[in-house]
Amino acid sequence: MNHDIKDIALADDGLARIEWADRDMPVLASIRERFEREKPLEGVRIGACMHVTTETANLMRALVASGAQVALCASNPLSTQDDTAASLVRDFGVSVYAIAGEDMETYEKHLEAVIATNPQIIMDDGADLDTALHTTFTDKLQHVIGGTEETTTGVVRLMSMAAEGTLAYPVFNINDANTKHCFDNHYGTGQSTLDGIVRATNRLLCGRTIVISGYGYCGSGLALRARGMGMNVIVCEVDPLKALEAHMEGYQVMKAQDAARFADVWVTVTGNCKVVDGPAFENMKDGAIVCNSGHFDSEINLEWLEQHAVKKEEIKPLVEEYTLADGRTVIVLAQGRLVNLACAEGHPASVMDMSFANQALAAEYLRLHAGELENKVYDVPAAIDDGVARVKLETLGIEIDTLTEEQIKYMGSWNFATL
Numbered sequence: 001m002n003h004d005i006k007d008i009a010l011a012d013d014g015l016a017r018i019e020w021a022d023r024d025m026p027v028l029a030s031i032r033e034r035f036e037r038e039k040p041l042e043g044v045r046i047g048a049c050m051h052v053t054t055e056t057a058n059l060m061r062a063l064v065a066s067g068a069q070v071a072l073c074a075s076n077p078l079s080t081q082d083d084t085a086a087s088l089v090r091d092f093g094v095s096v097y098a099i100a101g102e103d104m105e106t107y108e109k110h111l112e113a114v115i116a117t118n119p120q121i122i123m124d125d126g127a128d129l130d131t132a133l134h135t136t137f138t139d140k141l142q143h144v145i146g147g148t149e150e151t152t153t154g155v156v157r158l159m160s161m162a163a164e165g166t167l168a169y170p171v172f173n174i175n176d177a178n179t180k181h182c183f184d185n186h187y188g189t190g191q192s193t194l195d196g197i198v199r200a201t202n203r204l205l206c207g208r209t210i211v212i213s214g215y216g217y218c219g220s221g222l223a224l225r226a227r228g229m230g231m232n233v234i235v236c237e238v239d240p241l242k243a244l245e246a247h248m249e250g251y252q253v254m255k256a257q258d259a260a261r262f263a264d265v266w267v268t269v270t271g272n273c274k275v276v277d278g279p280a281f282e283n284m285k286d287g288a289i290v291c292n293s294g295h296f297d298s299e300i301n302l303e304w305l306e307q308h309a310v311k312k313e314e315i316k317p318l319v320e321e322y323t324l325a326d327g328r329t330v331i332v333l334a335q336g337r338l339v340n341l342a343c344a345e346g347h348p349a350s351v352m353d354m355s356f357a358n359q360a361l362a363a364e365y366l367r368l369h370a371g372e373l374e375n376k377v378y379d380v381p382a383a384i385d386d387g388v389a390r391v392k393l394e395t396l397g398i399e400i401d402t403l404t405e406e407q408i409k410y411m412g413s414w415n416f417a418t419l
């Protein structure tokens, strides 16, 4: 079996949507065209664990065009688009192992199926594939020349492996490329999280209060968009600098258990665990909608809710209502998993264009420089990051100024008299 998907008959719909996304991914398309000519990854086996969306499909197309053999599983059990998976198998020859709504046993079986292809490059989103390779499937490490990691949470896990000295291959930190986190995390998460909440609930947002836990790249982007929709924004943070930034931006900042009294909607986006916990639930406004846009489903303590609720009801798929002993209700979206990918389609193609351009170019770089790299987490080379920004600007038809010789000299000198 070289794939495990819901239904190959969905491929026509998937192909149409992949091509729609491609229209807004010109940087990646230009890389795909070059890869098609130059075949920089000819014969390389790539194992990817990513959200199976139309944008990811276009990354996979670029990798296939480069000559690579690609196996893909989902990085979240709820984020797979089954039609996209079908088209990837039928139209692009990618071995996809992903079915929307798969249980954890199937999720793990799919990870194993990708590992069974003996991948040489690991393309991960959250480091589940890397973790499985470093724990259960260590015999497969011999094939791996390196990896790339898409998201903040995955980078945190890999950094801790590197610090322990257990990381067995070099990994490029895609998340921290400027053309990734400044756009994907900030603008992408801002828009797609609200998209997920609206698609799941169809609630009017203006005039309502949103509590956002975490004011990092994702949370600050979400706050910006929520304010734009007319919401009152409250930020909960643990980092004093971030809290101060949120305050100066004009948002209210308070402790989670205090914010709970005001929350109509609550979004966690910290990468941490138990961010919404017992004390917050105890104070929570009746009917609050609680969801998560951080990588793992660890941010909302659902165990606490399960233990303290007297009733739990599925109102509709991915919208569950918990009734507490005092009669208050809490509505949880997407079982605490990424709301933007479970209830909507994830980030718009235009931002994923840059994230995935970095992925494709980092994979090419890995192939070229594998022997020279140590087993640590590397930043994406500045030439790649800056290059992605330049090509993106070109595709947007935006021209910018260039420094004159005199300006370059001025910026690099301390003694103006020598100019």
Ligand SMILES: NC(=O)c1ccc[n+]([C@@H]2O[C@H](COP(=O)([O-])OP(=O)(O)OC[C@H]3O[C@@H](n4cnc5c(N)ncnc54)[C@H](O)[C@@H]3O)[C@@H](O)[C@H]2O)c1
Binding pocket: 151, 152, 153, 154, 181, 184, 185, 189, 213, 214, 215, 216, 217, 218, 219, 236, 237, 238, 239, 242, 269, 270, 271, 272, 274, 275, 293, 294, 295, 296, 338, 340, 346, 347
């Ligand atoms: N939804 C998506 O599509 C998407 C996209 C990109 C990243 N992510 C994920 O979102 C999460 C956040 O990413 P980021 O790039 O914004 O990270 P970040 O490090 O820039 O921001 C996280 C913020 O959360 C704060 N924080 C940590 N623990 C907290 C707590 N208990 N209460 C309140 N605040 C707390 C930190 O101080 C930090 O400011 C990660 O899990 C990342 O992988 C999701």
